[in-house]
Amino acid sequence: MTDRPRLLTAALATALVLLVLAAAGIGAYRIPLPDLIASLQHRAHLGGHALDQVADSVLWNVRLPRVALAALVGASLGCAGALMQGLFGNPLADPGIIGISSGGAVGGVAVIVLGIDVLGTWTAPVAAFAGGLVTVLTVYVLSRSGGRTEVVTLVLTGIAVNALCGALIGLLLFLADPTAVNQVVFWQLGSLSSAGWSQVLAVLPFAAVGLAVAPRYARQLDLLALGEGPARHLGVDVERLRLVLITVVALLTAAAVAVSGIIGFVGLVVPHLLRMAAGPGHRFLLPGSALGGAVVLVAADLAARTLAAPAELPLGVLTALLGSPFFFWLLRRTRSRQGGWN
Amino acid sequence: MMGRFLTMRGQNGPPVARHHPWSTRFARHLQTPSKPAPGAVVAEVSGAGLLRAGRTVLDRIDLRIRAGELLALLGPNGAGKSSLLALLAGDLAPTAGRVLLRGRPLDSYRPAELALHRALLPQASPLSFPFPAGEVVRMGRAPWAGISSPEQDDAAVARALAEADAAAFTDRPYTDLSGGERARVALARVLAQQAPLLLLDEPTAALDLRHQELVLRTARARAAAGDAVVVVLHDLGLAAAYADRLALLHGGGLAGYGTVGEVLDGERLSEVYGCAVEVLPHPRPGAAPLVLPLR
Numbered sequence: 166m167t168d169r170p171r172l173l174t175a176a177l178a179t180a181l182v183l184l185v186l187a188a189a190g191i192g193a194y195r196i197p198l199p200d201l202i203a204s205l206q207h208r209a210h211l212g213g214h215a216l217d218q219v220a221d222s223v224l225w226n227v228r229l230p231r232v233a234l235a236a237l238v239g240a241s242l243g244c245a246g247a248l249m250q251g252l253f254g255n256p257l258a259d260p261g262i263i264g265i266s267s268g269g270a271v272g273g274v275a276v277i278v279l280g281i282d283v284l285g286t287w288t289a290p291v292a293a294f295a296g297g298l299v300t301v302l303t304v305y306v307l308s309r310s311g312g313r314t315e316v317v318t319l320v321l322t323g324i325a326v327n328a329l330c331g332a333l334i335g336l337l338l339f340l341a342d343p344t345a346v347n348q349v350v351f352w353q354l355g356s357l358s359s360a361g362w363s364q365v366l367a368v369l370p371f372a373a374v375g376l377a378v379a380p381r382y383a384r385q386l387d388l389l390a391l392g393e394g395p396a397r398h399l400g401v402d403v404e405r406l407r408l409v410l411i412t413v414v415a416l417l418t419a420a421a422v423a424v425s426g427i428i429g430f431v432g433l434v435v436p437h438l439l440r441m442a443a444g445p446g447h448r449f450l451l452p453g454s455a456l457g458g459a460v461v462l463v464a465a466d467l468a469a470r471t472l473a474a475p476a477e478l479p480l481g482v483l484t485a486l487l488g489s490p491f492f493f494w495l496l497r498r499t500r501s502r503q504g505g506w507n
Numbered sequence: 508m509m510g511r512f513l514t515m516r517g518q519n520g521p522p523v524a525r526h527h528p529w530s531t532r533f534a535r536h537l538q539t540p541s542k543p544a545p546g547a548v549v550a551e552v553s554g555a556g557l558l559r560a561g562r563t564v565l566d567r568i569d570l571r572i573r574a575g576e577l578l579a580l581l582g583p584n585g586a587g588k589s590s591l592l593a594l595l596a597g598d599l600a601p602t603a604g605r606v607l608l609r610g611r612p613l614d615s616y617r618p619a620e621l622a623l624h625r626a627l628l629p630q631a632s633p634l635s636f637p638f639p640a641g642e643v644v645r646m647g648r649a650p651w652a653g654i655s656s657p658e659q660d661d662a663a664v665a666r667a668l669a670e671a672d673a674a675a676f677t678d679r680p681y682t683d684l685s686g687g688e689r690a691r692v693a694l695a696r697v698l699a700q701q702a703p704l705l706l707l708d709e710p711t712a713a714l715d716l717r718h719q720e721l722v723l724r725t726a727r728a729r730a731a732a733g734d735a736v737v738v739v740l741h742d743l744g745l746a747a748a749y750a751d752r753l754a755l756l757h758g759g760g761l762a763g764y765g766t767v768g769e770v771l772d773g774e775r776l777s778e779v780y781g782c783a784v785e786v787l788p789h790p791r792p793g794a795a796p797l798v799l800p801l802r
Contacts, residue, residue: 254635388646390635391696394598399700400622400650445636 170449173442177456188467189228196220231360235466236459238421239431241372243458244379245417246432247450251386252410259433260418263304263323265297267330269422272296274334274349278341290367290423297419300326305411355426355481357466364424371420375413376455383447428481430488431458540623540703542733543574549704549735550595554604557590564590566759572737577730579746580739582756583780588739592706596627622650626702630709632693634681640692641677644668647699663699670725671695686713705729707738723749743798747771755779771798
C-alpha cells in the first residue's frame, strides 16, 4: 500500500514524458522522434543537430509552447481540484463551484466585447485573472460571519455568484457585435490553440507558486477531513488554512482560465481517480493530481487537434464530454453510498 | 507547517529546545506540557455565562477541574453540556465570567499549543475521505509533530488502539466501519493525543454494554494516571459508578456540583429531568447507587 503512491508517481511521470514527445511530434507536420530528440539535444548543447527551418519553427514556436501550456494548465487544474475537495471535505467539489472560472470568464469576455486593449495581448488574460480573483474574494468575504465561514454558506454563495456571472456574460454577449461573439464563444469553449511562449510565461509564475505552496498544507488538509472542530482541536489554524488555500486555488485556476478559457472536469476527475488508486492522503494527492492533470490535458489536447484533423475540436468540449459522464457516475455512487444527501 | 517557529511556555521551567527528527533547520522550541500535580486545578470556570443568538445557554457556571479526577457532566437535553465542553475546549468564548486552562485564558493559546493541552471527542465523528482507521488514530499525534519521536508516536497510537479496543480494524477504511467501531476509533484518536485535559462528549452513545464500560474504565485509568477528564453522560448509573465528581446542568445553570452522594438525590433529579427518579442503594455493599426512573 505504501508503495502505491511511488509507483503511481513513476507511472504518471513516464506517461507525461512519452505524451510530451508524442504531442511534440504528431500533427499536420510530422516530426519523427529521432529528429525531435536531436533538436532537443541541439538546443541543450548536448550534441544532436538542428532541424530544417520549417520543422524547427513548427517544433519550437508551435508544438512545444502548446504542450508546455497544456501541461501547466492541466497541473494547475488538477492540483486546484484536489485542494478544493480537501478544503470543502467533499469529493464533488470543483474549482468551478466557488465561481473562479465564471468570474474569470466575465473578465475575459468583458475586455473582448468592450474592445479594451490597454495591455495588448495581455489584456484578456490579465482581466480574466483579475475577475477570478475578485470573484473568489467576494465569495469568501460574503460567506464569512463572526470570523468563521460555514462551508455550506460558502458553497451557496458560490452558486449565487456563478448565476450572477452567467447573467453578466449573457448581457455582454447581447451587447456584443458578431465577431466578438465568435471570439467569446470560442474562448468559452476552452482551447489551447492560441498557445505561445508568452502565454506559457504568463501562467508559469502563478502555477509555480501555487504548485509549490500547496503540498506544504497536505498534512493539515488530512486533518481537515475530520471536520473543522476536530482539526482545530489538533492544532490547525483552520481560518488561516482556508484563507491561504483559497488564495492558492484562485491563483491556480484563474491563471489557467486566463490562457485557455473554461476547461472543466480535470480538477474533478483526476484527484478522484488518484484517491481511489492510492488513498486519500494529501501528501501524494496534491502533487499526484498536478502530475495527473498534466498527463490528462496533454493527452486531451493531442486528441483535440488530431481526432478531427485538419479541424480542431475545442479542448473544453472534449474534456466535458469525457468528464460529465464520470460526474454523473460519481453522483450516483456517492448518493447510494450515503443513502441520500446529508 | 503549523507553528513552525512556535515557542511554548509550560507552567514550570524555561522552554526546552527539541530538534525536529527530519528537519533540524526548523528546530522548534517546544516543551511538552508539564504534567499537572495530582489534585491541581487544570481548568477553572468562574462565573461563566454564554449567550448565543440572544438566548442564555449557560449562566454563572463555577467549576474546578482537577488533575486525577473524572468529572461527569449530567443534565437533560439542551441543558448546556456540550456548550460547556465547547467553553472548556476553547471553541467558544464565554460572554460573561472566564475560563482558564492552567491559569491562562483559553484565547491566549495558539491552536497548536492548545492541542497539546486539551483533547475533545465530539458527539459525532464523520470523516470526509476514506482514510484507514489506523491513519485516523495517527492524526491524533499531529500536535506532537516535531516534539515526540516516531517511536513515541507509534507507542501512543498502539496504546490508544488497545485502550479503545480498536486495534482489530486499523487497516479498514474508517468510512466502512459500523457506528460503534467508528466511535471506538474516534476515541482512540483522542486518546492518542495524550492531552492532560480530556473532554469526552457522550463517548458511550453508540456503544454496546461491554464497550460502554470499557470506555469509562479507560477514562478512569487516564484520570488515575494524572489527567483531568470531563465526560458528558446520559446514563446516571455509569456516572455514579465511575465519576469522582458530578456536575448537574439544568437550563444552563448548575443544579448540583459535588460527589456522587451529594448530587444524585431523587428529588433533585426528578425536578431537573422532569420525570420521577429514585436513587436506591445497591444491594451489594460498596457498589454505586442505582438511579432508576419510577415506572
